[in-house]
Amino acid sequence: MLRLLPNRARRNYAGGRNLDAWEKLPRPADGQMPEDWLASTTPASSTGLPPVENEGLGRVADAAGNTHLLTALFAANGDFFLGKKHLERHGPQLGYLAKLLDSSMRLHTQAHPTREFARERLGKPWGKLESYVILGTRPGVPGYLRLGFQRAPSKSEWREIIRAQDIARMDACFDPIPVSLGETWLVPGGMPHALGPGLLLLEVQEPSDLVVRCEFEREGLVVPPDARYMGRDLDFCLEVFDYTQRTPAEIRNRCRLEPRIAASDDAREEAVLVPWARTQCFEVRRLRARKNFRWEPSGLARLVIVTSGSGVLRCGGVACEVSAGVRLFLAAAAGCVEVSVAGAGGTLEMLCCQAEPGDFD
Numbered sequence: 607m608l609r610l611l612p613n614r615a616r617r618n619y620a621g622g623r624n625l626d627a628w629e630k631l632p633r634p635a636d637g638q639m640p641e642d643w644l645a646s647t648t649p650a651s652s653t654g655l656p657p658v659e660n661e662g663l664g665r666v667a668d669a670a671g672n673t674h675l676l677t678a679l680f681a682a683n684g685d686f687f688l689g690k691k692h693l694e695r696h697g698p699q700l701g702y703l704a705k706l707l708d709s710s711m712r713l714h715t716q717a718h719p720t721r722e723f724a725r726e727r728l729g730k731p732w733g734k735l736e737s738y739v740i741l742g743t744r745p746g747v748p749g750y751l752r753l754g755f756q757r758a759p760s761k762s763e764w765r766e767i768i769r770a771q772d773i774a775r776m777d778a779c780f781d782p783i784p785v786s787l788g789e790t791w792l793v794p795g796g797m798p799h800a801l802g803p804g805l806l807l808l809e810v811q812e813p814s815d816l817v818v819r820c821e822f823e824r825e826g827l828v829v830p831p832d833a834r835y836m837g838r839d840l841d842f843c844l845e846v847f848d849y850t851q852r853t854p855a856e857i858r859n860r861c862r863l864e865p866r867i868a869a870s871d872d873a874r875e876e877a878v879l880v881p882w883a884r885t886q887c888f889e890v891r892r893l894r895a896r897k898n899f900r901w902e903p904s905g906l907a908r909l910v911i912v913t914s915g916s917g918v919l920r921c922g923g924v925a926c927e928v929s930a931g932v933r934l935f936l937a938a939a940a941g942c943v944e945v946s947v948a949g950a951g952g953t954l955e956m957l958c959c960q961a962e963p964g965d966f967d
Contacts, residue, residue: 607921607940608666610933611673614639615650615662618819618829621709624742624806628706628931636710638827644704644959645909645935647677651815654830662815664700666935676700676935688907689938692961701961702888703813704909706806710744713800714821714829715752715776719836719846720795724816727845728836732812733795737863737880737890739808739957740789741913747804750782753861754797758851761844768820768840776820783854790863790879790890796848797861808911810880810959812887818843865892873899874945882963889963895954901943903936906960910934915954920944928954 612629614622621640626633643650643662650662664676680687680698692701718734725731743749757779759767767775782802785791793799798820801807819834835843852860863884865877873896880890893901895917916929921943926934936943947954 607919607924607926607937607943608935609926610645610935611665611667613643613646613662613664615641615643615705616652616655616658617641618827618833619709619713620711620825620827621707623710624708625706625931640708640710642706642933644706644911644933645676645700646703646705647680647699648703648813648815651833653833664935686939687935687937689905691905692907692938696961699813700907700909701813702810702959703815704808704810704911704959706741706911707801707809708806709801709803711825711827712752712803714819714824715780715798715800716817716819716821717798717847718795718814718818719816721812723795723846724814727842728816730814730816732814732816732887734812734814734816735795735885735887736793736809736811737885737888738785738791738793738801739810739879739890740785740787740791740805741808742787742806744804744806748782748802749785749787749805750802751785751791752780752798752800752802753783753791753793754799754852754857755779755849756781756851756853756857758849761847761849764847764849765840765844771822773821781854783857790865792861792863792880792884794848794861796846798847808890808957810888810890812885818846873897874901879957887961889960891958891960893956893958895945895947895956896952898944898946901945903940903943905938906962907938908936909959910936911957911959913955913957915952916948917952917954918946918948920946928956 623634623636645664684693684698721733724733868876875894877892882889912928912932
């Protein structure tokens with residue numbers, strides 16, 4: 607059981623105040639590091655910005671205070687940390703990319719290639735299907751997504767809108783799709799989208815940083831030319847987009863995922879939020895502990911994010927006090943985890959991500 611160090615990445619949008627608060631920084635504030643990449647083995651692409659060595663790669667500290675990249679630990683001892691089945695499928699990589707995002711502004715409208723497009727046209731193994739678990743909204747800011755075309759342009763019209771940066775025409779293609787605390791959304795590759803302002807969420811996606819950006823400036827933040835079209839040109843990138851027109855109701859039916867209760871008793875409830883069958887890449891589950899219990903994961907490596915409550919997790923002789931914002935990596939060979947919930951009548955809630963389908967035993 608490894609406690610992850612903060613791993614903030616630079617982006618072309620502002621936010622991060624809530625992540626500062628989770629890290630217990632003395633003066634939480636928004637800035638241009640609004641994401642924390644969790645146990646990542648995927649480098650961050652910060653095209654147009656000065657290079658930062660190993661940006662995006664997850665780190666942990668040992669008992670002596672020495673810092674280690676997870677990529678190095680996985681390469682040296684993959685059987686223990688990831689498990690044999692995982693190594694055969696993914697090699698010494700996590701197999702997905704998980705981030706905490708905290709936006710103070712609406713993000714630039716963008717789209718990501720599908721896995722098929724990435725493999726056939728870009729020579730890359732992964733596209734960028736995404737999932738969002740909504741963890742919070744800022745006071746007074748209605749939570750919403752820009753998701754899919756509600757008034758779809760033709761490909762030539764979309765080309766002209768992007769080329770001219772005609773933001774009024776671009777905005778007219780979309781309606782805001784309201785989102786609420788606790789909801790889970792799936793964003794397929796090719797679908798144009800943007801996060802609304804004031805959203806705190808867990809994003810779990812295919813392990814790539816491929817993006818086509820349609821807006822080049824928002825609130826004074828400019829996307830550098832080299833970061834707009836994946837190193838290609840606009841005509842090539844127009845093929846990435848899904849031009850299907852869908853109403854907000856159709857988007858909700860297609861993209862909002864309902865939780866499925868996998869198990870429930872007086873001590874805990876386990877729900878599948880993002881099933882592996884919908885991604886063929888990762889699965890996201892929610893574990894709500896109401897009483898102390900022994901959690902015996904079934905030999906899968908798991909990323910764990912504590913979202914509410916407090917308590918203690920004990921594994922392999924190591925005890926870790928946890929509260930909202932704590933991120934852990936559970937090795938495939940970790941074995942039983944003893945979960946203790948703080949306070950009578952309290953609930954400890956955790957989100958768990960994994961690269962393989964499976965059940966908690």
